[in-house]
Amino acid sequence: MVEAFFIYFALMVVFCSVMVVSRKNPVHSVLWMLVMFFHVAGLYLMLNAEFLAATQIIVYAGAILVLFLFVIMLLNLKEEIATEHSVGGWPGGLALAVSFLLFALLAFTGFTVKASGKWSIQEVSRLTHTKALGKVLYTEYLFPFEVASVILLVAIVGAVVLAKKKLKS
Amino acid sequence: MNMPDLQPLMPEIVFLGLALFVLLAELFIKSKETIGLMVIVSVAATAYMIPQSFGVTFSGMFISDGYSSFFKFIFLLNLILTILISIQYIQIERAEFGEYYTVLMFSTLGMMIMASAGDLIVLYLGLELMALSTYILAGFIRHDARSTESALKYFLLGAFSSAILLYGIMLLYGLTGTTDIMKLSSLLMKNGMRLQSIFAIVMVMVAFGFKIALVPFHMWAPDVYEGAPTSITAFMSVGPKAAGFAVIGRVFLTGLEGFSADWRLLLVVLSIATMAVGNIIAIQQHNLKRMLAYSSIAHAGYAVLGVIAGNTEGLSATMNYLLIYAFMNIGAFSVLVLLRNEQERIETLEQIKGLARNHPFASALMLIFMFSLTGIPPTAGFVGKFFLFRALVYSGYTWLAVVAVVFSAISAYFYLRVVMYMYMYEPEEGVTQDISTAAPLGLALLITSLMVIAIGIYPEPFVNFARLVVG
Amino acid sequence: MSILEAIFQPGWVDTALKVGIIVVKILVLIAVVMFHVAYATYFERKVIGRMQVRMGPMEVGPHGLLQPIADMLKLFFKEDIIPEKADKPIFYIAPIISLASAMSALAVIPFYKDFMVANINIGLLFVLAMSSLASYGIVLSGWASNSKYAFLGGLRSSAQVISYEIALGLSLVGVMMMSGSLNLNEIVKAQAAYPTGFYAIPQILGFFVFVVAAIAETNRAPFDLPEAESELVAGYFVEYSGMRFALFYAAEYIGMILMGCIASACYLGGWTVPWYLIKILPFLKYVPGIVWFVGKVYFIVFCYYWIRATLPRYRYDQLMSIGWKLLIPLALLNILITGILKVIF
Numbered sequence: 001m002v003e004a005f006f007i008y009f010a011l012m013v014v015f016c017s018v019m020v021v022s023r024k025n026p027v028h029s030v031l032w033m034l035v036m037f038f039h040v041a042g043l044y045l046m047l048n049a050e051f052l053a054a055t056q057i058i059v060y061a062g063a064i065l066v067l068f069l070f071v072i073m074l075l076n077l078k079e080e081i082a083t084e085h086s087v088g089g090w091p092g093g094l095a096l097a098v099s100f101l102l103f104a105l106l107a108f109t110g111f112t113v114k115a116s117g118k119w120s121i122q123e124v125s126r127l128t129h130t131k132a133l134g135k136v137l138y139t140e141y142l143f144p145f146e147v148a149s150v151i152l153l154v155a156i157v158g159a160v161v162l163a164k165k166k167l168k169s
Numbered sequence: 170m171n172m173p174d175l176q177p178l179m180p181e182i183v184f185l186g187l188a189l190f191v192l193l194a195e196l197f198i199k200s201k202e203t204i205g206l207m208v209i210v211s212v213a214a215t216a217y218m219i220p221q222s223f224g225v226t227f228s229g230m231f232i233s234d235g236y237s238s239f240f241k242f243i244f245l246l247n248l249i250l251t252i253l254i255s256i257q258y259i260q261i262e263r264a265e266f267g268e269y270y271t272v273l274m275f276s277t278l279g280m281m282i283m284a285s286a287g288d289l290i291v292l293y294l295g296l297e298l299m300a301l302s303t304y305i306l307a308g309f310i311r312h313d314a315r316s317t318e319s320a321l322k323y324f325l326l327g328a329f330s331s332a333i334l335l336y337g338i339m340l341l342y343g344l345t346g347t348t349d350i351m352k353l354s355s356l357l358m359k360n361g362m363r364l365q366s367i368f369a370i371v372m373v374m375v376a377f378g379f380k381i382a383l384v385p386f387h388m389w390a391p392d393v394y395e396g397a398p399t400s401i402t403a404f405m406s407v408g409p410k411a412a413g414f415a416v417i418g419r420v421f422l423t424g425l426e427g428f429s430a431d432w433r434l435l436l437v438v439l440s441i442a443t444m445a446v447g448n449i450i451a452i453q454q455h456n457l458k459r460m461l462a463y464s465s466i467a468h469a470g471y472a473v474l475g476v477i478a479g480n481t482e483g484l485s486a487t488m489n490y491l492l493i494y495a496f497m498n499i500g501a502f503s504v505l506v507l508l509r510n511e512q513e514r515i516e517t518l519e520q521i522k523g524l525a526r527n528h529p530f531a532s533a534l535m536l537i538f539m540f541s542l543t544g545i546p547p548t549a550g551f552v553g554k555f556f557l558f559r560a561l562v563y564s565g566y567t568w569l570a571v572v573a574v575v576f577s578a579i580s581a582y583f584y585l586r587v588v589m590y591m592y593m594y595e596p597e598e599g600v601t602q603d604i605s606t607a608a609p610l611g612l613a614l615l616i617t618s619l620m621v622i623a624i625g626i627y628p629e630p631f632v633n634f635a636r637l638v639v640g
Numbered sequence: 641m642s643i644l645e646a647i648f649q650p651g652w653v654d655t656a657l658k659v660g661i662i663v664v665k666i667l668v669l670i671a672v673v674m675f676h677v678a679y680a681t682y683f684e685r686k687v688i689g690r691m692q693v694r695m696g697p698m699e700v701g702p703h704g705l706l707q708p709i710a711d712m713l714k715l716f717f718k719e720d721i722i723p724e725k726a727d728k729p730i731f732y733i734a735p736i737i738s739l740a741s742a743m744s745a746l747a748v749i750p751f752y753k754d755f756m757v758a759n760i761n762i763g764l765l766f767v768l769a770m771s772s773l774a775s776y777g778i779v780l781s782g783w784a785s786n787s788k789y790a791f792l793g794g795l796r797s798s799a800q801v802i803s804y805e806i807a808l809g810l811s812l813v814g815v816m817m818m819s820g821s822l823n824l825n826e827i828v829k830a831q832a833a834y835p836t837g838f839y840a841i842p843q844i845l846g847f848f849v850f851v852v853a854a855i856a857e858t859n860r861a862p863f864d865l866p867e868a869e870s871e872l873v874a875g876y877f878v879e880y881s882g883m884r885f886a887l888f889y890a891a892e893y894i895g896m897i898l899m900g901c902i903a904s905a906c907y908l909g910g911w912t913v914p915w916y917l918i919k920i921l922p923f924l925k926y927v928p929g930i931v932w933f934v935g936k937v938y939f940i941v942f943c944y945y946w947i948r949a950t951l952p953r954y955r956y957d958q959l960m961s962i963g964w965k966l967l968i969p970l971a972l973l974n975i976l977i978t979g980i981l982k983v984i985f
Contacts, residue, residue: 027730027783034776054765062772062805066779066798073783073795103368107340110362114346128761130822142173143227147282147294150185151301154275157192158305161268162320 002046009042026072030065037061048121051130177224177233180215180241181281187211188274195267205256205609208270212245229349230288235638239488240284240415243495247408248277250499250613255400257607258506262398264310273404276302280412284419289338289348292416296334296380299412300327303405307397319396326389330379337372344369350424358427367431373420374435381413381469384442394462399509402458403502406465407495410472414491417476418484429479436477437569443470444576451583455518457505460583461498464542467580468494474557474566474573483560485635490553492631493541493624497550500617501538507531507610510603518587523596528604532591534618539584541621544577549624556632665757669746677893678708684945691949718882723786726879730784735880735887738777742894745770749901750825752911752930763824764816767902768809771857774895775801778859778876781888785879793875796865796956803963804856804863810971811849814978815839815906824902828910837914840907842981845974847907849967851943854899856963858892861948865956900940901933908936 016036023029037060044053124132137145175182191207198204219241222233251273259265279299286292304327308320342348344365345356357366378386394402421432447467454460472494475487508515508524508531515521525532541550554577558570596602624631682697682704689696697704722731748763750756760766775798782794816822818839819830831838840847856863877888904910911929918925954962 025727027727027780031730031733031780050760050762051765054762054769057769058765058772058809062769062775063802066775066802069776069779069783070795070798073779073791104340107365107368108343110360110365111343112346112360128822130762140228141290143178143230144288144290144294147291147298150275150278151294151298154272154298154302154305157268157272157275158301161266161272162305162308162311 005042006046009039009046012036012039013043027069030069030072033068034061034065037065048124049129049133051133174224174226177222177226177285178231179222180218180233181278181285183218184211184215184274184278184281187214188271188278191274192268192271195271198267201256201260201265201267202609204267204270205252208252208274209249211274212249216242216245225287229351230291231282231285232287233285236418236488237281237284237415239492239635239638240411241281243411243488243492244277244280244284244408246492247404247411247495247499248273250495250503250617251400251404251408253609253613253616254403254499254503254506256609257605258400258509258610259309259398261509261511261605262310263312264398266309269306269309272302272305276306276404277408280408280415283412284415286416286419287350289341289350289420292350292420293331293334293338296412296416297331299409300331300380303327303401303409306401306404307393309401310398313396315396316398317396319393322389323393323397326379330376330386333372333379334376337369337374337376340365340369340372350420353420353424354427357425366428370425370428370432371435374432374439377413377417377420378439381410381417381472382443382466383439383469383473384446384466387443387446387466390466391459391462394465395456395458399458399502399506402461403499403506406461406498406502407491410465410469411491411495414472414476414487417473418487421476422479422484433477433479436473437566440470440473440477441569441572443467443473444573448576448580448583451580454583457516457518457521457587460587461501461505464580464584465498467576468498468542470576471554471557471573474561474569477566477569478560478564480560480564481636481639482563483557485632485639486553486556486560488639489632489635490557492635493549493553493621496617496620496624497538497541497548500614500621501535501542503610503614503617504531504535504538507604507614508602510605512603513600515600515602518590519597520600520602521587522590522594522600524591524602526596527602531604534614535591536588537618537621539587541625543581543584545581547622547625549621549628552624552628552632556628662757666747669757670743673743673746673894673897674890676897677890678712680893680897680941681711681889682708684948687942687945688949691946712886715882715886720882720884721879723879725786727784727786730780732884734777734781734784735877735884735891736777737780738774738891739887739894741770741773741777742891742898745898746894746901748824749898750828750905750910751901751933752928754825755930756825759825760823762822764812764822764827764902764906767824767898768805768812771808771895771898772802772805774857774891775805777888777891781880782876785876787879789878790876793878797859797876800856800859800863800865800959800963803960804853804967807849807963807967807971808853808857810968810975811846811853812902812906813971814843814846814974817975817978817982818843824905824910828905828912831909832912832915837912837916838907838909843907843974843978845970845977847903849971849974850903850907852962853967854903855944855947856959858895858899860892860896860944862951862953863959864953865959896941896944897937900937900944903940904933904936910936 013036016032016039019032020029020036023032037056041053041056044050044056119132119136127135187207188211191204191211194207195204219233219238223235223238225232252270255269255273259269276299279295279297279302282295283292283299286295304320304324307323308317310316338348341353341357344360344362345353347353347356360366375386379389382390394406397405421429425432444467447463447465447470451460451463451467454463468490472487472490475483475485475490477483478486505516508521513520524535537548541548544550544554554573558573561567561570561573685707686696686704697707700706700710722728745767747757748760748766750759756763778801779794779798782790782792782797785791815827818834819827821827821830834842836842855861859865877885880888909932911933913924913927913932
């Protein structure tokens with residue numbers, strides 16, 4: 001039963017990704033991406049990571065993708081603008097992608113399973129994922145977490161400077 | 170709840186606090202000189218904290234040691250010099266937003282975190298902080314299409330390389346179950362999946378190669394360096410590059426030392442390609458910024474040689490080289506900034522024809538920096554290359570040292586051509602060669618030129634310092 | 641193990657029964673909510689009519705009580721017009737996205753003690769996730785209609801919804817911090833155990849931000865710029881007709897009811913009554929919880945009408961600056977205060 005769900009989510013993620021890159025109309029691409037995000041959220045749910053699943057939808061589907069849609073609509077791109085490819089055509093790209101895939105699959109064969117340590121699945125579901133994640137983020141990973149907040153600050157400052165400030169001239 | 174030990178992190182915390190202070194102060198203080206001074210004072214305060222900060226904290230995620238401190242000094246120096254050359258320049262370019270200084274500080278903070286990263290996650294976040302700030306800075310002259318284009322190109326390729334880096338980190342994590350750089354090597358060896366490990370290493374190397382512009386991951390560099398504001402080009406040809414080397418040293422020499430034969434082979438190939446492409450294509454360039462971009466690619470190729478040597482000697486030679494490169498490269502860009510006047514940008518060889526007639530002093534400075542970049546004694550560039558090549562010969566790569574010397578000789582052609590254009594031609598009609606008279610810029614030129622000559626004549630303390638720090 | 645074996649394990653009857661119960665719950669919920677939507681439109685017209693000294697609908701049935709049914713029949717039999725240059729698949733999907741996102745958020749609302757379709761740990765986040773999807777229906781319908789009015793309405797609306805979603809989410813953080821849970825059922829129980837019996841009093845700042853943001857989030861007056869009749873005819877759904885139009889309409893009213901439900905569950909104590917009220921009037925404890933819950937929702941929805949009848953529409957830049965410069969800082973302040981209080985007590 002669980003495997004069936006996993007296979008469904010995984011296949012849909014792959015299928016939607018292919019649809020995203022193969023659509024001519026950018027708005028349709030965005031919609032396929034939306035569907036894909038839902039299935040990624042489904043994969044998170046299967047990992048007992050319900051908080052991540054919800055944030056996946058709130059942040060990616062609810063905010064980032066809508067901004068994508070905004071830009072596409074403001075530019076009024078009905079069809080993809082076809083340009084000359086500067087480097088190679090699709091056969092080269094495909095060959096590269098396939099070889100990359102093969103290497104990646106090869107690399108996955110070497111993955112090891114480490115002992116889950118303190119945060120076993122039972123422990124996470126007992127505490128609820130949100131609490132467990134919060135505990136880890138604010139203790140063990142406090143430093144990276146704070147660095148990430150500085151990155152967001154820079155992004156805000158940058159957006160204001162590049163988009164909003166009036167030029168003096 | 171136990172409080173983590175913040176002592177090793179103090180320089181970063183102080184620096185971040187001051188950066189936030191500058192961000193707010195900029196709202197009220199309109200004088201850019203004051204802001205620049207505040208940044209320099211912050212840097213001084215931070216530099217003062219660094220020697221007292223040695224230690225490891227956050228269970229090995231953050232390492233403050235001699236190695237990271239040396240790099241932090243390079244970053245802070247880079248920041249000071251950039252501030253000095255920027256103050257008047259960004260006014261001429263009409264981009265004098267106070268955020269310029271804050272974003273420079275954040276970028277430097279990112280580099281400092283990279284140099285101290287003991288964990289791949291921290292490394293990645295530091296790298297993003299640095300890169301994101303640099304993308305913003307590259308596009309700072311908003312009304313100039315070239316600047317915007319350069320920011321966009323830098324951003325796209327940078328994001329792409331970040332994705333590759335994450336992929337590599339993911340693979341390393343999958344293979345070992347840890348992101349702790351110190352534990353990587355032994356766990357990878359224990360796992361024994363050689364081919365898989367090498368694939369992950371290649372991913373990481375490609376991403377770092379993007380950051381320090383190794384061929385064939387250099388495509389972004391010329392366009393970005395040409396389009397970005399000149400002061401920022403100076404900044405990012407030194408800082409992010411040095412930061413890239415800091416993490417390469419940390420990840421490859423400690424984290425992946427078990428695979429040194431494999432990544433060394435890769436680096437040898439990359440460095441030869443980098444030196445070849447950088448030096449040979451630079452010959453074609455008539456735009457000085459573009460020429461310096463290719464030169465910067467070539468210099469990354471030299472600096473990698475020390476990592477290939479792989480011992481204390483080699484690593485300290487690379488670090489020294491980066492320090493020297495900071496002085497001579499920022500010096501060369503400072504001369505370009507000096508030549509930017511209200512009417513035009515003087516960037517091409519044709520425009521600097523006969524510069525020596527009008528401005529003998531500026532030309533002489535350029536001459537020093539060009540000599541140094543070529544590696545002609547008694548300048549610092551010679552010292553840097555000398556120690557690099559020596560380390561290389563001692564660790565048995567004599568042939569590689571010979572190749573590097575050959576490319577160095579080729580580079581003389583385009584560096585000295587600049588000198589030739591300045592000294593052997595008459596000025597062209599209609600080119601105004603007015604130069605800027607800003608005092609901070611003069612100070613920057615003074616520091617860089619003095620250091621280039623001083624290190625060239627008396628390299629002992631610098632070389633020993635780097636050795637001490639690594640050993 | 642094949643998939644079929646996996647499904648038809650021993651004990652699959654149990655599973656089927658569980659699924660069956662959920663399906664029944666969903667059907668009941670949909671029926672009740674749709675009934676409410678129909679009569680919400682009727683009461684809106686009545687309430688606003690009375691406030692403007694009119695009678696409101698009077699013709700169909702006694703006091704116009706059958707008016708919603710007549711409206712429904714009319715919309716059902718109207719021709720479904722699709723603009724020739726519209727992007728058809730997206731034109732079809734857009735109203736369904738709107739309705740589905742509003743409907744699915746109702747799944748985690750505790751109408752009565754432990755009665756909810758899905759009792760999940762992240763209920764509140766789920767609601768936020770679903771309401772963030774509502775902007776898709778709006779922006780896509782605006783774009784797919786291939787009409788300037790619809791397009792402008794769509795852009796306005798999605799910018800508005802995204803902006804106010806931040807304030808909405810942040811205002812609820814205070815509640816999450818006080819109750820220590822994201823599960824709406826737990827939040828209501830935590831309120832019942834709290835001295836005041838509901839969170840609206842200590843969280844007054846958050847409640848204020850929530851109410852304002854909720855009005856903007858559902859595109860209701862005085863923040864109904866996306867459908868400003870005087871400028872944009874009807875906004876994003878101007879090209880829709882018949883059943884598809886009705887779907888948008890239903891989605892808007894479900895959005896209102898949903899916001900009422902969240903306000904009721906997060907700030908007003910849900911199905912519970914404050915203990916001191918029961919102490920004063922002991923007979924109140926015999927009133928079933930569902931009545932309290934629904935009463936609170938009705939009150940919020942009535943406030944929606946009241947505000948609509950009272951306040952004029954804001955200008956778009958005013959709307960944006962209220963959202964970003966007033967509500968979000970207030971919500972952050974609320975989080976800060978809540979955090980400090982939480983540490984002290």
